[in-house]
Every structure is written in C-alpha cells, then in structure tokens.
Amino acid sequence: MRPILKQKALRICRQKIEQKGGNVGLSFYAFFANRNDDPELLMEAATWWIRTHQLDHFEKATKIIALLESE
Template sequence: MRDELRAKIIQVCNKKMAAKGDNVGLSFYAFFANKNDDPELLMEAATWWIHTHQLDHFVKAQTIKTMVENNM
C-alpha cells in the first residue's frame, strides 16, 4: 500500500474515532469523497480491503488503523 493511502486511512480513522468513539465502524469508501477523483487509489483500497483481507463491509476504525500501522 502506498504511503499516501496509508496516511489517509490513519487520518480518517483518527477523525472518525475522535468524533464517534473507538467503536465506530467504517467502510473503505470512508477514505474517499463522493466524487471518484482518483480511481487508482480507490481500487488499491478496495483490493486491500476486499481481496487481500476479505473484510466485511463495515469494520471498526481501530481495527483498520492497527492493520495499516502494522503493515498488514
């Protein structure tokens, strides 16, 4: 996963947890605006989420943040 996506995921997870608590769930769409302005980055996130790790649609932000920080 490229550094740009890794940083964005951690930033969004931190923001969501600060606003809604550590139990907040999110999908990989949370890392992107409603406008698909970077399809390659979106596909990279989707591949990591769906294909590589076979995660459910919604996963706790803390879990995702930990996975990204540990280079999983």
C-alpha cells in the same frame, strides 16, 4: 498500499474515532470524497480491504488502524 493512501486512511480512522468514539465502523469509501476523483487509488483501497484482508463492508476503525500499523 502506497504511503499516501495509508496515511490518509490512518488520519480518517483517527478522525472518525475522535468524532464518534472507539466503536465506530467505516468502509474504505470513507477514505474518498463522494465522487470518484482518483479511481486508481480507490481500487487500491478496495483491493487492500477486500482481497488482501477479506474485510466486511463495515469494520471498526480501531481494527483498520491496527492492520495499517502492522504493515
């Protein structure tokens, strides 16, 4: 995962935890606007989420942070 996407994902996960608490779940779609303005980055996130880590559609933000920080 390229650094720009990793930093964006970490920021969004932390924001969601701050807003909704430590038990909040999200999907990789949370890292993007409602429109598909960067299809390559979206596919990179989907590949990381689905193929690399075989995650469910919704996962705990804390789990995503741990995965991102371990890479």
